[in-house]
Amino acid sequence: MIITPGILTPFFCVFSYHRRFVAPRGLVPFLIAFIFLAGPGQAQQLRDTVKVGYIDAPPLTYQSENGRAEGSFIELTRRVAEEAGYDPDFEYLPVTRAYFYLRTGGIDVWPGVTDVPALKGEVLESFVSPQPFQLSAWGMQTMPPVSHFNDLKGTTLILISGYTYGGLADLLERTPDIALTDAPSHQAAVAMLKRGRGDYLLDFHGPVKAVLKEFPVQGIREYPVRIRNTAWVFSLANPRSSQLRDEFDDAYLRLAERGEVPQPRPLSEGFQLPGLADLL
Structure with missing residues (x-):
């Protein structure tokens, strides 16, 4: 000095x-x-703290046994926040409370997905999307494949308790000919599917793959239902939301230029199971 x-x-x-x-x-x-x-x-x-809310979506975001925020998207969030000049303060939340905190300013940012109906008009999304996020229907090989939304009618779907599935859970509850049953966790949901307590499991690719890696189950098939873009989602209740979004995007681009994170992927419309658009 x-x-x-x-x-x-x-x-x-x-x-x-x-x-x-x-x-x-x-x-x-x-x-x-x-x-x-x-x-x-x-x-x-003098570094500012940014409040980061995260949910249980392994291997992207989850809470370890010692209470620490973990996952590939968590580690990426740490690097980007620090590159942007912030100290991230992580808080583990149920998904519905994460949405509530985003609407009310209880958290500054959520490492999540774009186009959540419950957050429309309440948030800003990063322009950078680090990776895709896939929702799938999982069924045993004894069940018919799922290639259209109508294939799920007349069946029982296993859902994870507390998950909104981007607004899809509420719509499924109002859909005739589809019965729903809840599981308290991803591991319990896979066990229920194996025991025939539901015809199909509606769950995300990462969490189910993580469960199957630790507890292999033979004969489970995956059928994509929806593929969406991950993003950093900023609360508009924070008056600095626009500045935070720009700083996170710029930080990611600097890291990508140095080869420390993957190159930004182009945002796409993703994928939807044929017939699902009629429900949404």
């Missing part, structure tokens, strides 16, 4: 304020030393 007359002026002004003031011996050297030693540390302490 370079000491200039301008930096020391406030201190000397104090000493010269009154003609009779005599600085205690050693005070001026102490102040100069304080500036040298405290400068870099003080700069680090």
Whole structure:
């Protein structure tokens, strides 16, 4: 750090304020030393904190046994936030509460997906989309394949408790000829499917693959239902939401240019199971 007359002026002004003031011996050297030693540390302490809400969607985002935020999207969020000049403060939330906090300003950002109906008009989404996010129907090989939404009619679907599936859960509840049953976790849902307590499981690709890697089940088939874009979703209740969105996007692009994260993927319309658009 370079000491200039301008930096020391406030201190000397104090000493010269009154003609009779005599600085205690050693005070001026102490102040100069304080500036040298405290400068870099003080700069680090001035970093802002950004409140990040995350949900249970392994392996992208989840809470480890020791309470730490984990997952590929979490680690990416850490790197981008720090590159943007922020210290991320993670809070694990049920998905419905994450939506509520985004609407009310309880969190600043959610590493999630785009185009959530419940958040329309309440959030800003990053222009950068790090990876796709796939919702699938999972069934045992004894069940017919799912190639159209009508293939799910007359069946029982297993859903994860508390998941909105981007608004799809509410619509399924109002759809005739489809019965719904809840599972408390992804692992429990896979076990229910294996035991025949539902015809198909509606769940995300990452979490089910993580369960099957740890607890292999033979004969499970996956049928894509919806493929969406991941994004950082910023609360419009925060007056700095636009600035945060730009800073996160710029930080990601700098990291990508240095080869530290994947190149930005082009946003796409994704995929929807034929016939699903009639429901949405």
